[in-house]
Amino acid sequence: MEWTGLNELREKFLSFFESKAHTRLPSFPLLPQGDQSLLLINSGMAPMKKWFLGQETPPSKRVTTCQKCIRTPDIENVGKTARHGTFFEMLGNFSFGDYFKHEATKWAWEFITEELKLPVDRLWVSIYEDDDEARDIWVNEVGVDPSHIVRLGKEDNFWEIGAGPCGPCSEIYFDRGEEKGCGKPDCAVGCDCDRYVEFWNLVFSQFDNDGEGHYTRLEHPNIDTGMGLERLACIMQGVDNLFEVDTVQNIMKHISEIAGVKYHDDEKKDVSLRVITDHIRSTVFMLADGVMPANEGRGYVLKRLLRRAARHGRLLGIHEPFLYQVVSTVVKENEAAYPELKEKQSFLEKIIKIEEENFNKTIGKGFEILNQIMEEMQNGGNGTVLSGEDAFRLYDTYGFPIDLTKEIVAEKGFDLDEMSFAELMNAQKERARKARMSQDDVAWADETLGLAGVKTEFVGYQTLEADGKVIAILVDGQKVESAVAGQKATVVVDKTPFYAESGGQVADKGAVSAEGCSAAVLDVQKTGTGLFLHVCEVKEGAVSVGETVHMEVLNLVRESIKRNHTAAHLLQxxxxxxxxxxxxxxxxxxxxxxxxxxxxxxxxxxxxxxxxxxxxxxxxxxxxxxxxxxxxxxxxxxxxxxxxxxxxxxxxxxxxxxxxxxxxxxxxxxxxxxxxxxxxxxxxxxxxxxxxxxxxxxxxxxxxxxxxQETTAAVHQAAAELKLTNPAELVAKCGAVMSELKEKNQQIEQLNAKLASLQFGSVAEDAKEIKGCRIVSAMMSDVSTEALRTMGDKLRSDASNTVAVLVSVGTERANMLCVCGPEAVKLGAHAGKIVKEVSALTGGKGGGRPDSAMAGVGDKTKIDEALMAVPEIVEKLI
Known part of the structure; x- marks a missing residue:
């Protein structure tokens, strides 16, 4: 067993199975292709599901891949432990009805013992408890020591997901030594400690599960194996976890250099280094495969990874964008297997830098708001639990990560109402799900129709008219024999000239007709198996299964679509x-x-x-x-x-x-x-x-x-409104009108300033003295917020012991300002607390800094009463 680099291990595996007549395929993109059930590819076999289910013919009966994968359910644990990661590569060899247990076990053992030279005495094999066939093959054909074979139950060694192909598994473990174990007398394969590492899972897909617990032997069983590349590299390099594997450790070293820290010097900093290292790997590969930052779906997963990494950069003392700098190392460590990373490096760096800059802008505002809320909580005004509504607003409006919110409030000794936050998140997810309903319906229709192996022949490139036989009809999600006038139905035919929505091009529209019946085609969707679903509204008669119908695409619509689509190509x-x-x-x-x-x-x-x-x-x-x-x-x-x-x-x-x-x-x-x-x-x-x-x-x-025509009409109408007979004079006239308005606005501002000044003179005269503070309160009409702040600043500068509460009342709304001079603040006055309490008397809300704070007003009729309470409220604080 020799130290072997991760990139070398990948090539060894793929070359080995190529020598066993397997077709090497490149990794599929992380973005699932034609599979609405997955957000991101999360296993080696996921992109091949259609081949395992017999929906499509694989390029070869024997295939080997190294598949990029993303898994995010444990994202909160990434960094906290050295075990968890979101990005990994899965090595696999697959048989689609070709070889089975004999070859799969033999080649697996040959690869690990002869190619990698792993010591046999440290290898263990687990089998499904009832799979005597697998035990016999491992012992009598492969030559594994019977004492190193362990039987485990269905939960560990039987692979199935609902109805469909399933079967027992064999897992191969590596014994890292007694010193890595838990020390318990019963420590063995299957123990949760770090001694026995499962690194290769061989799935023998030999049954068909009907979903009700009945298993039928498949005539042509399949093989699906998966071996984590990083986990294998840990074994071959004698390291404890994926963050110490050569390619991953090199990425971490670059991050450490930027941050000026070392791994293993400080556990808190180690957590941040692990988070950043894992997340930048995931981010680079997702972006390279076409996932873009967004506020929902896989785009949100990407954005969350980026922002979580950027936050941990802040915890390491990095306050400027830095993740984009690490892209070069991620590319360098992986370009041998994924040359597209090098081709897109400039693009990847720019996108990541933009996201970092955006995060820096939003997180500052989030910190400010959260600190303000917690300050109010500390003063006893709002309990000790941050509301789910506040946490969701921080997350949804300001991009403030919920895990960061939880961490900060916990440091202050507060709790977070996670239940109400989760409810708000679920409501948002439900809205996102509804937006994807049309896609989900197509996937669902494939199963409901039950037309395995049947495809619709598309002839729309050559003609806009064709005759087709109706092979299925759906009404309200149920299969029916016919649809009658007034009903909306999904009609499936064996041949169609209608283009189904795909590649950003909308579906054709047109008509379906037969003797005594007609229907309008409103939309066309295509299922993963190649059936064209024509969404129709039956206008007269009935459309029935088995009859031949004439299908005609609306030419005017098709021609317009063609012009726009070709123009899109020229545009790119x-x-x-x-x-x-x-x-x-x-x-x-x-x-x-x-x-x-x-x-x-x-x-x-x-x-x-x-x-x-x-x-x-x-x-x-x-x-x-x-x-x-x-x-x-x-x-x-x-x-x-x-x-x-x-x-x-x-x-x-x-x-x-x-x-x-x-x-x-x-x-x-x-x-x-x-x-x-x-x-x-x-x-x-x-x-x-x-x-x-x-x-x-x-x-x-x-x-x-x-x-x-629309623009010309708008120009003529605008000219008429400005009393112009010649539209050519419109630009000059608009300029003159704008100059005139600007001049009048300046005059209005000057008049308002004079009015405010007149009102301001009487405000200072009514000041009261309480415990060394000069208390001023007043209500004024139609004073702008800016003028209100100017008046407050003037009062503070006139006397540093001033506490002033000023209210401006307009026709639409009223605003309240409280200012406290430096001397007043020293005496205990706090503008944020004062304005909060005064505005609350009107039903309003507000708060802010000790020296200046704003609030809204609820009931305008209660302003006088609220202002009368100012001296008493201030007196309580000083």
Whole structure:
């Protein structure tokens, strides 16, 4: 057993199984492809589920991979222990109905004992308690010492998730030595201590579970194995945990250099080093696979990891953005297996730096608000429990992590109402779930229809009309034989010209008809198994299963969509030409009315850049470039330089759309056959969607004529409102009106200042003396907040022992200000406490610093009564 680097171990494993006739596949993206059940890929077999379930044919019956994985259920424990991490790599070899237990066990043992030379006397094997077949193979064929085989129960050694393929497991353990154990007499394989490390799980998928506890033997059983690469590296390198593995430790060393600390010198700092190290690995790989920071779903997971890492940087004394600097080391340690990291390094650094800067802006405000709330709690005003509402507001509005809130309030000796916070979080998640309902319905329909192995033939590239046979109908989620006039139904046919929503392009619209019946097609969705679901409204007669219907796509809608989709391709090419190669599509929506294109970029485009992009796209339209679509092998497509969607996974055969060589992209959408048919292109808006993601909305063809007509009408209407007969004079007239308004506003401000000054004179005259403090209170009409603050500052500067409570009452609302001079503060006066108590007498709320604080007013009729209580309230404090 020799020390072996993590990158070398990965290659050893994949090469070994290639020698056993396995096809090596690259890691699938962390972003699940066509699987709505997963937020992120969390195991080696997850991306291959469709192959195990028989929904699609695998590229080979024998496959080996090293799969990137993210798991976040234990995120709170990451850093606190050296065991937990969110990012890991899973080595695996898989058989889809080919070899089974004999080969899987033999090759596993051969790899670890002959290739890695792990000492046999320190290896243990566990089997499912009833799996005598596996024991016989391990002992009699593989040659494992029977005393090193342990039987474990269903919970440990039987893999199943509900109905479907399942089976017993065999796990391989490494004995790290008695000194790593718990010391208990019964310490053995399965103990929770650190002595016996399970590092390879062989799943023998040999049964089909009907979901009711009945198991049927599969005719063609499968093999699914998983071995944690980092865990194997710990064994081969003789280290205690993943943070001491070579590639991971090098990342931590870079962080330590930036922070000026050393690992193992201080346990609290070690926690922060582990958090940052793990989270920056996860962040880099997620971003590289197309996950972008967002406020929900996988984007929120990414944002949370980034912000948790940035917070722990603060705990190490780093207050400036620093995570982006560590990206270079993450790339360096992993580029051998994942060369795309190097290609995207600049992009990764920029996105992470922007997120760090945003976090620094928001967390400062969060700290200020939380400290203010806790100050009020410390003064006995609001108990000892931070409300879930306050915690959620900090999280939702200011991006303040809940774990940070919990940590800070605990340090002050307070508790947090986690139950009400969780309720608010669940309500937010429910809203997010509802937003994804249409996608979930498609996945659900696949099972309900029960059409295993059946696909809809799409002929919409060649024609807008076709006859198809109805093979299933759903009404209200239930399979029916027919749908009648007035009903909304989902109709499935064996052949269709209708494009299903995909790749950001909306579905076609049109009609379905047969003798005596007709229906409008409102939407079309495609299931993971290739069935096209036509959402229809039956207009007359009945549509029935088994009958042949005529399907016709609405040409005007399809043509508009084609213009916008081809324009989107030209737009991406033009953006890369003007802004740089870092530009990648981050999302798009193409319909008959507009095109919306999201792309990776780090700042707002300048007017000149927008103008240049518009000019380039229109020049390609006027050039009349031919647009050709062709299906080809993926390697051939890559050789043409065709652009792939960022983070997308493609099959062996792809469709390439080539617009005169200027834009060449992988795309399954519909397009014009010549750019001249787009007509014209106009950018309507450019805006921010998220950190590092911009959005352009644009129009083409007839939509530009509509836009011109609307704009012309608006210009004429504006001119008429300003009494102009010539719209060409509109700009000059607008400038004159604005100058006039500015002058009048200045006059109004001057008059208001004079009025406030007149009111201010009488305020100071009514001052009272209480225990050395000069008490001033007054109510004034329509004084701006700024003027109110100016008056307060003047009162404080006139006498440092001043305590003043001033109220400005307007028609809409009233504002209350309390100021305390330095001498008054020394005597015990506190503006935040005073204004809170005074405003509460009106039903208002507020608070703030000892020297100055603001509050709102509830019932205006109670202001006089509240101001009369000021002397008494101040007297209690001094």
């Amino acid at each position: 090419a033009a953006l890369r030409e003007v802004l740089g190669d870092h530009v990648h599509q981050a999302g798009q929506l193409v319909n008959a009315h507009t095109l919306r294109f999201d792309f990776s970029h780090f700042e707002a485009m300048t007017p000149e850049e927008i103008k240049t992009v518009e000019f380039i796209v229109n020049s390609k339209i006027f050039a009349g470039l031919p647009v050709e679509t062709k299906e080809m092998g993926i390697e051939e497509a890559k050789a043409t330089g065709a652009m792939a969607l960022f983070g997308e996974k493609y099959g062996d055969v792809v469709r390439v759309v080539n617009a005169g060589g200027y834009s060449v992209e992988f795309c399954g959408g519909t397009h014009v056959d010549n750019t001249s048919k787009i007509g014209l292109f106009k950018i309507v808006s450019e805006s921010s969607v998220a950190a590092g993601v911009r959005r352009i909305e644009a129009k083409t063809g007839m939509q530009i004529l509509e836009l011109l």
